[in-house]
Amino acid sequence: MADRSILRVENVSKNFGGLVALSEVSFHIEKGDFFGLIGPNGAGKSVMVNVISGLYSPNKGRVEFDGRQITGLRPDRIIREGLSRTFQHSTLFFDLSVRENIMMGVRAMADMGLAEAILGSSSARSKDKAIEDRSQEVIDLLGLEQQAEEVAANLPYGLQKIVAIGIAIAPKPKLLILDEPLTGLVAAEVDQVMGHIASLNQQGMTIFIIEHNMRAVMNFCSRIVVLSFGNKIAEGAPGEIQRNREVIKSYLGE
Amino acid sequence: MNSRLAPYLTALAVMAALALVPPLIKFIAPDKWELTAHIGIKILLNVGFGLCLWMMLQAGELSLGQGGFITIGAYTTGILVAKYNLISVVWLGYLAGALAAAVIALMLGYLIVHLKRIFFLLVTWSFAEMLHPVLTSFEHPFGGAMGIIDIPAPEGLTLFSESWTGYYYLALIYGFAVLWIVWRIAGSKVGLITKSIGQNDTLVTFCGLYVRKYKVMIFVLGCFITGIGGGILASYLTAISPETFTFFTSLDIIMFNLIGGMGTMAGPIVGAVILSGLNEYLFAAGYWRMVVYGLIIIFFITLLPGGMVSLPAALRKRFTRKTKKQEVGLG
Numbered sequence: 001m002a003d004r005s006i007l008r009v010e011n012v013s014k015n016f017g018g019l020v021a022l023s024e025v026s027f028h029i030e031k032g033d034f035f036g037l038i039g040p041n042g043a044g045k046s047v048m049v050n051v052i053s054g055l056y057s058p059n060k061g062r063v064e065f066d067g068r069q070i071t072g073l074r075p076d077r078i079i080r081e082g083l084s085r086t087f088q089h090s091t092l093f094f095d096l097s098v099r100e101n102i103m104m105g106v107r108a109m110a111d112m113g114l115a116e117a118i119l120g121s122s123s124a125r126s127k128d129k130a131i132e133d134r135s136q137e138v139i140d141l142l143g144l145e146q147q148a149e150e151v152a153a154n155l156p157y158g159l160q161k162i163v164a165i166g167i168a169i170a171p172k173p174k175l176l177i178l179d180e181p182l183t184g185l186v187a188a189e190v191d192q193v194m195g196h197i198a199s200l201n202q203q204g205m206t207i208f209i210i211e212h213n214m215r216a217v218m219n220f221c222s223r224i225v226v227l228s229f230g231n232k233i234a235e236g237a238p239g240e241i242q243r244n245r246e247v248i249k250s251y252l253g254e
Numbered sequence: 255m256n257s258r259l260a261p262y263l264t265a266l267a268v269m270a271a272l273a274l275v276p277p278l279i280k281f282i283a284p285d286k287w288e289l290t291a292h293i294g295i296k297i298l299l300n301v302g303f304g305l306c307l308w309m310m311l312q313a314g315e316l317s318l319g320q321g322g323f324i325t326i327g328a329y330t331t332g333i334l335v336a337k338y339n340l341i342s343v344v345w346l347g348y349l350a351g352a353l354a355a356a357v358i359a360l361m362l363g364y365l366i367v368h369l370k371r372i373f374f375l376l377v378t379w380s381f382a383e384m385l386h387p388v389l390t391s392f393e394h395p396f397g398g399a400m401g402i403i404d405i406p407a408p409e410g411l412t413l414f415s416e417s418w419t420g421y422y423y424l425a426l427i428y429g430f431a432v433l434w435i436v437w438r439i440a441g442s443k444v445g446l447i448t449k450s451i452g453q454n455d456t457l458v459t460f461c462g463l464y465v466r467k468y469k470v471m472i473f474v475l476g477c478f479i480t481g482i483g484g485g486i487l488a489s490y491l492t493a494i495s496p497e498t499f500t501f502f503t504s505l506d507i508i509m510f511n512l513i514g515g516m517g518t519m520a521g522p523i524v525g526a527v528i529l530s531g532l533n534e535y536l537f538a539a540g541y542w543r544m545v546v547y548g549l550i551i552i553f554f555i556t557l558l559p560g561g562m563v564s565l566p567a568a569l570r571k572r573f574t575r576k577t578k579k580q581e582v583g584l585g
Contacts (some may be wrong), residue, residue, distance in 0.1 A: 053460065079462035087460075093453045096446075104450050104461045109443055114471055117442035118435055124442070131443060171462060 004030045006175055006206050007052070007083075012061035014047055014230075021047040023230045024061070029175070029208055029223075034201050036221035037210045038241075040250055043227040045210045046088060049179050053085045054078040066174060080110065084173035086164045088180045094153035098144055101152050101163050102135040105170030138166045142196060158189030165196065168206070176200065177208045182216060194220060218242065226250070260435070269430050276419050291418035295490060297530040298422075298429035299483050304510035304522030305436045306476035311516050312440070313472045314452040315367065316375045321503030322382030323477040325389070326358055327351035327484025328494050332402035333395050344408040349483035359474045367469035369443025389496040401495030405488045421490050428486060432479055433523075439475075439520060448472055485562055505531070509547070512554050515561020524562045 007029040014022040018148050022044045030037045048147075050056045052063050054075035062071045071076050079085075084105075093101050103109065116124035139148050140163050147155060152163060161181055168176055178197065182190050194216050201207045212216050217224065218238040226234040226241060228250040234241055241247055242254045275294065279287050303320060327488065334340045335347035338425050365517055366377045389396040396402075411420035439445045447468055455465045488494050506529060514525025536543045554561065558568060 014440075017295065075459050076462050077461055085460060087457075091454065091457050093450045093457065094452055096450065100446055100450075103446065104458065104463075105318045107462065108460065109447060110463055112443045114439070114444055117444040118438045120438065120442075128443060165262070167457075167461060210323070 006031045006033075006066055008064040008209070009048070009052065010062050010064070012048070012051055012058045012063065014044075014051055014056060014058050020230050022051070022058070022227075025227065025230070025232050026061075027225045027232065027235060029206060031174075031204050031206055032201075033208075034198075034220055034222045035206070035208045036217045036224040037208065037227065038214075038217055038224060039227035039233075042229070044230040045227055046179055047230075048227070049085060049177055051082060051209060052078075053083065053177065072142055079171070079173075080107070082171075082174040083177065084168035084171060084175070085177040086161075086168050086179055086181060088183065092152045092160055092163055092167070095151060096136065097149050097151055098155070098163055098166075099135055099139065099148045102138050102144075102166045102170050103131050105138075105167035106134045107171040108132045108134070119158075134170060138170050141169075142166050158185050158192065162196065163232070165193070169200065173205070175206045175208060177210075180208050180212065181209065182211055182213045190216060265430065265433065269426065269567045271553070272426055273423070276422055280419075287456050288416075288418055292529060293534055295418075295421050295425040296533075297527055298425035299487060300506070300510060300526040301429040302432035302483050303480055303507045304514070304526040305432050305519065306480050307507050308511055308519060308522040309439065309448070310472055310476045310510060312445070312452050313448045313469050314370070314455065315469060315473055315509070316371060316374050316472075317476075318504050318508060319378030319382035320477075320480055320507045321499045321501065321505075322334050322378075322385050323355045323359065323480045324484035324487065324503060325382070325499045326355045327481030328482075328488035328499065329389065329396065330354040330481070331485035331488045332397075332494055332560075336405045337395065337397060337402050344406055344489060348408070349480050349486035351488075352478045352481035355484065356474050356478035359477030360470065362467075363470040363473040363477075367473055368466055378502065379501075383501065386496050396497050397495075399496065401493060401498070402488075403493040404495070405492050407489050408486075414425045421486075424486060428483060435479065436512040436519065437474075444468070444471075466504045505547070509550070511561070512551065513561055515548065515563040517560055518563055520563050521561050528562065 005028045008028050009028065011024050012022055012026070013020070013024055018144075025044075025048065037048065039045055047056065051058050054070065054073055054077070057072060062069055064070065065078070065081055065083055068081065070081060073081075091103065096104075108127050112124065113129055139145055142165070144159070144162065144166065147159060152160060155163065165178070165181065181193055181197070185193065190213065195206060197209070198220055209217070209221065221238060224236065224238060224241045226244070226247050227231060233246045233250060234244045236244070264508065276287070276291070279290050303324070307317060307320055327348075330351035331344070334350050335344050341347050341350060359404040360403075362377075362381060366374055369377060389401075390399050407417055407420065408424070411417060411424065414420040439448070447458065447463060451465055451468060458465050491498065509529055510522045510525035512525065513528055514523065515521035534548055540547065558564060560568065
């Protein structure tokens, strides 16, 4: 059982001054899962993602990724371990083209040295080619061919969200964390984005999604954890979560 | 023609044209050559300094301390080559000056590159200001308030009958070498990373890249190149003192980017050409120079934030808007 899990969150607590954002939260995600984290606004979902990805360090508890403790590592190191994340609001390099945005995500970008960049050595050219090939693959995969040379700021919101996913999947992560990828999208865009996410999952990528769109979460997720005021109140398959009295109470009140 | 080669050929053509300026002026108006060479040298070195800052600006680093790194390059060269004769080859003195600037940039950069905008500006500015009292207070090795004198010309420059021609060609090579380096970086993946950092450094971090490393790298490289220019200036001026490179040196380098525009590499080049020329006349204006500077800064920030290179587009936009208004009026 232990070797099947890709992410282990153990007793994580996070306070901001007197505010308890997360209190002793534990859960784990197994390889290949389509995992959902839900909860009312202010439940601590984004804080959890920020703790996992190293943006915040937890006051208590630990996070293990692919058998290795990642608590306290620098965010860029955590990303290089094979974990990618997107942000709640469409976060892109708005002045760059779609292609350049996706290139930024490619793992080989980190290997490019200053001297070889200036001299344009054969090693630089082969790295350039690897980066360009991988970004082209991602563009094809997400159907962004027509917008590839477009400046990201000019894209409709739905496509911006897809480009953000493109940056995140460019390094071929083992785990993809999506923080509210559907917020602000119209129904057709929701189907398009969820279609891409589902096909990534079918190709073997573990998905961790935070979302308010219950229909999408219940249709796609295999396991769900529910947070409320920083506490884990439920965990299970979509059917169980929908019947859980605690969950209904936290969403609708008494 | 191969489009990849086009920018290189253009640069080579411009360089060749500029290389023909000395014989041409010496032929037409020999008595004007000294002044022309002086302005030309200033412009070409300033193009280098402006491009270094442009490269840093891409990564979101607004340094008001570049004059300090020119000072470090100039003083290191002067101390090693002239005051103590520790290095007999002047070219190696320039290299030592550049390395000194780079080492100090590395230490300072490691501490401050993560500071955003105004804080980075404040620290680089105060760093450059710190040099003045230090240089003035110590006779050894800095030469105190008198500074360092008799800084020799680099070997080989005596090839020319008078030194201005030699320095002109040296400055020409320096300016175009910096242009080549900055151009290569801007077009590379490192340049893409730098530009991305300037736009959204958090997202760069979550692309798995260590932002601090790249920011330090660009800062150190920019200061290294600026340090070489400082060494060349030390030779050219033959004497340097704590008053040689001031706050205005640093401010000028920002102004090149402001006046020319920061959007493209052409910006700092255009800015350096305009302001270096203008400075020769403003020098006579004394205190009033600051008034002119103030007006220039206000003009560009409020009316032309994209700098001179954005002027054609801005005029076109204004012109078309006017005609549209007229059309509405007629309708």
